Amino acid sequence: MVFPKGGIMQKTRINEEVIKMRFDDVYGRYKGKQIRTDEAAELLGISVRTFYRKRERFEGEGFNGRFDYRLGKPAVNRAEDSEVQKMTRLYEERYRGFNVKHFHEYAQREHGLTYGYTWTKNNLEKSGLIRKSKRGGDHRLRRERRVMEGMMLHQDGSTHRWIPALDYHLDLIITMDDATSKITSGFLVPQEGTDSSFQGVKETIEKHGLFCSLYTDRGSHYWITPEGGGKVDKHHLTQVGRGLKQLGIQHIAAYSPQARGRSERMFLTLQDRLPKEFELNGITTMEAANEYLKKVYLPRHNQQFCVKAKDEKSAYIPWIGGDLNEILCHQEERIVQNDNTVSYEGVRLQIPKDDGRYHYVRTTVQVRRYIGGDLGLFFGNRCLGYYDAQGHLKNEKMELKAA
Numbered sequence: 001m002v003f004p005k006g007g008i009m010q011k012t013r014i015n016e017e018v019i020k021m022r023f024d025d026v027y028g029r030y031k032g033k034q035i036r037t038d039e040a041a042e043l044l045g046i047s048v049r050t051f052y053r054k055r056e057r058f059e060g061e062g063f064n065g066r067f068d069y070r071l072g073k074p075a076v077n078r079a080e081d082s083e084v085q086k087m088t089r090l091y092e093e094r095y096r097g098f099n100v101k102h103f104h105e106y107a108q109r110e111h112g113l114t115y116g117y118t119w120t121k122n123n124l125e126k127s128g129l130i131r132k133s134k135r136g137g138d139h140r141l142r143r144e145r146r147v148m149e150g151m152m153l154h155q156d157g158s159t160h161r162w163i164p165a166l167d168y169h170l171d172l173i174i175t176m177d178d179a180t181s182k183i184t185s186g187f188l189v190p191q192e193g194t195d196s197s198f199q200g201v202k203e204t205i206e207k208h209g210l211f212c213s214l215y216t217d218r219g220s221h222y223w224i225t226p227e228g229g230g231k232v233d234k235h236h237l238t239q240v241g242r243g244l245k246q247l248g249i250q251h252i253a254a255y256s257p258q259a260r261g262r263s264e265r266m267f268l269t270l271q272d273r274l275p276k277e278f279e280l281n282g283i284t285t286m287e288a289a290n291e292y293l294k295k296v297y298l299p300r301h302n303q304q305f306c307v308k309a310k311d312e313k314s315a316y317i318p319w320i321g322g323d324l325n326e327i328l329c330h331q332e333e334r335i336v337q338n339d340n341t342v343s344y345e346g347v348r349l350q351i352p353k354d355d356g357r358y359h360y361v362r363t364t365v366q367v368r369r370y371i372g373g374d375l376g377l378f379f380g381n382r383c384l385g386y387y388d389a390q391g392h393l394k395n396e397k398m399e400l401k402a403a
Helices: 008-031 037-044 048-061 081-094 100-111 117-126 194-208 239-247 257-280 286-305
Strands: 153-160 170-177 183-189 213-216 250-253 330-335 341-344 347-350 364-369 375-379 382-387 393-395
Touching: 008 037, 008 048, 037 048, 081 100, 081 117, 100 117, 100 257, 153 194, 153 257, 170 194, 170 257, 183 194, 183 286, 194 239, 239 250, 239 330, 257 286, 330 341, 341 364, 347 375, 347 382
Parallel strands: 153 213, 213 250
Antiparallel strands: 153 170, 170 183, 330 364, 341 347, 364 375, 375 382, 382 393
């Protein structure tokens, strides 16, 4: 068999000659008692034990016994070239753009790949399908996690082209536990705001219970900041701040992106993975994407990326305070006009006939705008009516509701 110049056999012969020359020189000096055993081993770049073994083989069989028997032979667990080609073709044709870890998960789960992450990464690099990873930066200290789940949650949003089939950006709203990195709520909306914050808190409480504190940025729907870049005003609350206070949840402000490093890193992972998963599964609408998030992606994400809390106990407590919708909503006061109506954001709400009172003219009532846009009208704890977003009365039944 003729191998081309520079092939594997030629390289093996060169290696053998170099090793033979080095060993011959070191062994001669060792036998002449010019160097000690440990010095001979160090010159050859091997351990003393390995030097003894090679010396015995050399003295018994000469150079034929001194060489490494593995030179020129493929490893017993070496993958066939066809397996490498199959893997690289799969990546190129279906998963191009996926990071190695994400691709490796899919290849194992969906296509029965049995080789490890390192094998996959090395062969993708050799084939030129991915770039070699850069060396990590300087080590930075990280804020310690809370010791128990439910002690503190992060809430943040990220604007991104999450659905490749759409030519516009959406906001992904994530609520995440600090102790475990578990995503307790995640969904896409056209724009981040008060309603999306309420929804994330509501979904978390309904699934897990009431938590202790919420860590957010200083966005205008979270905090009032008198001076740009300055401290937040903890006395004048936004609708979100009022809702959290009503629930007994401490609201904590982050003063820099670095302070939100845990959620920022999580969004990098999601920005890398989610668009590819949406495209791979033919998802083209926000509604379908939210369904996929809820039923498929988030359970799998939490199973893979969650960490174990230091304390196995939970700081969540069951919510027994009534309808969360009546707290996690916009609440504003209005004066009833002479025609027994209330004006709110360009919509006129007609108070229906009430057997308990002739009229409410000049009284102060509370308008509640719920997640989704529906409205409620309250006099104290008494519900005067529910309306759709256009102001049409939905329910004439008067009910007493806890505020």
